[in-house]
Amino acid sequence: MMGWVIVITLALLLLAAMLLIGRLPRTAWEMTAAALLLGLAGYAWQGNPALRGSPRVAEKAVVPFDEDMAKQRRGLADRYGPAAQWLVMSDGYGRRGQTKEAANVLLSGLKQTPGDANLWLGIGNALVAHGGGMLSPGADYAYRQAARLAPEAPAPxxxxxxxxxxxGQLQAARDQWAPLAASAPDDSEIKGQLEANIARIDAMLSGRGPVLQ
Incomplete structure (x- = not known):
């Protein structure tokens, strides 16, 4: 945990220095933030701050590709826009358990089109998969970018x-889902899923339900 605190603090200090000392123009703020995200993602891939300094031989864990989630993403997001080719390539790596490569493909796409909400959404999902389900700071930032770029889209x-x-951030999840469920068409599948998930969250928050899977 301390490793994350240090690296995020350094990133914020660097950004502040570029803004205050380097007088970075506002038009370059988004690209600068994206560059810092790439640095944080690289830190997450190359090291584990929770490990001690003594060397260890790590076992390579194979993360199963979530076909259902990929299908949901294709149903909710743009399947035919500029991001489609990058997402298809990333899914191919993900199916082979190559989560790092799956994320790298999307990072390449972001370098070309940093304003594409679907790519930001894809990198968020890819970073979560690479982290074994952990919502890292990089993944959190990616989801927020996707929502900012496409505020009316349901997928982010x-x-x-x-x-x-x-x-485990149940209230925050509910805050994301409740407005989305309210605005979804009454006969849509996504509305039913969201309402069921919100009901589970409400039960868990009141201590009456099992852990959400």
Missing amino acids: RYFYGLALAQA
């Missing part, structure tokens, strides 16, 4: 809420 809020719920 749906998957951000899912990641929050899996991370």
